[in-house]
Amino acid sequence: MSEHSPQILVSEVGPRDGLQSIKSIMPTEAKKAWIAAEAAAGVREIEVGSFVPPKLLPQLADTAEIVAYARTIPGLTVAALVPNLKGAENAVAAGAHKITLPLSVSETHSLKNLRKTHEQVFEEVRGIVELLRGLPKDQRPHFEGGLSTAFGCTLEGPVAEDKVVALAARLMALGCDEVGLSDTTGYANPAQLQRLIRLVRAEVGEQALTGVHLHNTRGLGLANALAALEVGITTLDASLGGLGGCPFAPGASGNIVTEDLVFMLDSMGFDTGIDVQRLLGVRRIVIEALPDEEMYGFTPDAGLPKGYHGPWGIPAHAA
């Protein structure tokens, strides 16, 4: 564990990835309460919505209002997903601090998810980079290219690592500030994840890959998170209550659970800035606003260990 970094950014994606994957529509006021409560618990980055046409995702139709609200919370990085240039324009107008455009490594998945070939997505990336470069620096959001289905695709099956590396390089060459790796389908394992992180970093540089987006579809979510930390990843996406997944990848539901991830990191001695107990309390807001949706998570059910107060374990000779 020698490569451990003490400070880890847990990026909450529930208001985007969670809410886009369920049928219920969360009222705007409940979203604001959720975001405010998580920020108050110490969460420093939240992906609050997606700038997609409301017809496609009515659950996220209020994203501009949510971004504007979230920006009023001191210290919070407000992130949003954008599927194309039009979305990026709306995100910039709303004032998002960070935008992520997904590029599916599997072109089959790309066609289903964004209805675009790789070349068509690159065209959007070019347009977004041009847009951002025309903005004053202090109004320019951080632009991430998110490589989805990077660990395999429910439609294509295995995905060649060469292809992931090449697409990451292409996104950086086009002008992205950073790339991210997404286990959209929950296929990743710790060995594969470490290998791919190293390969991509060898190509684009360490600073250009700091975060991963993991799912818990096959129960390996936290093991993968641990593996990512070990090779120097410092940003981990997670969703409160494990809400979410990918509606176009059947069976591939289930972001890693923020509560379980934060408990793991906190008990290991990582500094997330998050108060676990307060974070657990945030669930109530989501459960009350979405009474028909299932919330996941083991730590919330089991509770914190008896006598828990941060880093866990009594090291030898310290007792």
Place this chain on the structure above:
Amino acid sequence: MSEHSPQILVSEVGPRDGLQSIKSIMPTEAKKAWIAAEAAAGVREIEVGSFVPPKLLPQLADTAEIVAYARTIPGLTVAALVPNLKGAENAVAAGAHKITLPLSVSETHSLKNLRKTHEQVFEEVRGIVELLRGLPKDQRPHFEGGLSTAFGCTLEGPVAEDKVVALAARLMALGCDEVGLSDTTGYANPAQLQRLIRLVRAEVGEQALTGVHLHNTRGLGLANALAALEVGITTLDASLGGLGGCPFAPGASGNIVTEDLVFMLDSMGFDTGIDVQRLLGVRRIVIEALPDEEMYGFTPDAGLPKGYHGPWGIPAHAA
């Protein structure tokens, strides 16, 4: 991951730890079918029961018959739990290949679980060692002392690592062949687990600690398994469908799920000897025999990745 060992022994504890924790009693014939099917899927060690008074655990009253049956399966190591000398005598008579006596690091838990102080447990250990030494070598089961609540106790809270190390040393001095570390309460985290494994091994030697028994109570089960592998642990207990837990540690249910563990190991390239697809098929036997019990596991729900055939991922330049 430089400390990885390619061969990992997954020890199935469902027929003991799983069945002792539920109200339903599995018929003897179903137990035999379960054990035979798991062995046929490639599982090489199964803890098939516990030699406790049938009044206490009627679910395991047929343990002697199950041990005798399991011994007829070629290549299978037949393990059993024994709470005391009397249990060990019965295990020897039945022909168990391996016996484990639990010693709870938390004396409060020991009194609740085994109704014995540490000193009283040591007396039993002495008696068992004497019994085993009187047997011909080829009839002598491997004798493990299992340190339960090693990572914290639902009654006492944190547990001092010094204490775990001292008890491990004591068990080895009394004549155990090996010790094991059990996260009975699901409190362990990867950092704590690696630290404690190293501390205990520094005291008793690497060969005297090769296995850990993990729970998934707070969702960290597979992350902990990964952490254990990284420091050289080669035996991991797991329970099919995550059946089981500890009836005397409230809220502390949930062994790690054999199916998810084997999928993780297999996809990472570890040699478990187990056919994942066949293993998934074994669930049906347990579900049919225990229609009222909940079975856990993510991989069984999600299925194997599309195109899955062992070690997953297409390494760069190999595609």
